[in-house]
Amino acid sequence: MNIKQIEYFIDLSTSLSFTKTAQHFYISQTAITKQIHNLEDELGIPLFIRNKKKVEITPEGTLFLSHAQSIMKEINTAKQVVDAYKRGESGIVRIGLLKNCDDQLTVSLLETIKKTYPSIVLEYRAYRRINLIQLFNERELDLIIMMENHFLQEPSLLLKTYPLMKYYHKDTSLTSLPLLYDTSVKYENIDTEIEQLLLKACMKEGYVILQNFVDQNPYCKYLSSFPTDRTSSLYLYYHEDAHQIIHNILNVLKKHAF
Numbered sequence: 001m002n003i004k005q006i007e008y009f010i011d012l013s014t015s016l017s018f019t020k021t022a023q024h025f026y027i028s029q030t031a032i033t034k035q036i037h038n039l040e041d042e043l044g045i046p047l048f049i050r051n052k053k054k055v056e057i058t059p060e061g062t063l064f065l066s067h068a069q070s071i072m073k074e075i076n077t078a079k080q081v082v083d084a085y086k087r088g089e090s091g092i093v094r095i096g097l098l099k100n101c102d103d104q105l106t107v108s109l110l111e112t113i114k115k116t117y118p119s120i121v122l123e124y125r126a127y128r129r130i131n132l133i134q135l136f137n138e139r140e141l142d143l144i145i146m147m148e149n150h151f152l153q154e155p156s157l158l159l160k161t162y163p164l165m166k167y168y169h170k171d172t173s174l175t176s177l178p179l180l181y182d183t184s185v186k187y188e189n190i191d192t193e194i195e196q197l198l199l200k201a202c203m204k205e206g207y208v209i210l211q212n213f214v215d216q217n218p219y220c221k222y223l224s225s226f227p228t229d230r231t232s233s234l235y236l237y238y239h240e241d242a243h244q245i246i247h248n249i250l251n252v253l254k255k256h257a258f
Helices: 003-015 017-026 029-043 059-086 103-116 129-137 195-201 212-216 220-223 246-255
Strands: 048-050 055-057 092-099 120-127 143-147 158-170 177-183 207-212 221-239
Touching: 003 017, 003 059, 017 029, 029 177, 048 059, 048 158, 059 120, 059 220, 092 103, 092 246, 103 120, 103 212, 103 246, 120 129, 120 143, 120 212, 158 195, 158 212, 158 246, 195 207, 195 221, 207 212, 207 221, 212 220, 220 221, 221 246
Parallel strands: 092 120, 092 143, 177 207
Antiparallel strands: 048 055, 143 221, 158 207, 158 221
8 A cells, every 4th residue: 555546546536537536647547447456455345336337435435535534634744744844944943051141031032933933842951051062062952042152163143242240249349359250251160150150249259240131140139230341242053054944043033133
């Protein structure tokens, strides 16, 4: 049994004419007759009654017809799903986020993608910086959202630029505190996770320079902030040879202001 046989059978059950079905598929009547015979032999039942005046579908044929139609419906659905995937309109996209990043921007970004491509399944999770980069380089993630990183060689899309602020405990004086961390400076062997940095500032160990989106963090209710004259940008990194689905998402995000 093959798809063509099922298609011929369904068409013949409607036309009840080998001639019309043959014309519909642009093949000979003999070819249609042979394929229907082969299908009947495989099923072990007569699907049609033929005589010189007319063709009639048998009770067995009527029973098989509903299943044949269901089969073709599933096949057509599968084709549509595959075609949508090839066009980049469906599939699974794995997104990695930097922990304690701009939650409002992240939600807006995900909603924008989902609204434009509802058939795309978004799998997203927050990671520590080092894990985020590692999983992206190992291609376990299709997209990652993080601050500019010179160690990443893959292309990126600028999402938003933030003012840099000095954060320090409300009960301390900024002039008396040492600088613990500046996000614009490259550090080695230091915990650069935002949560830990803000915690250190809360413990009056010093001040930290971070993007102003950290105002969303609960620790900030204990902190004061002071502006700097510098900025820092958030990027969406993707693989150069990414599937069409990624390029479709990028085109949508390029038109959206975050």
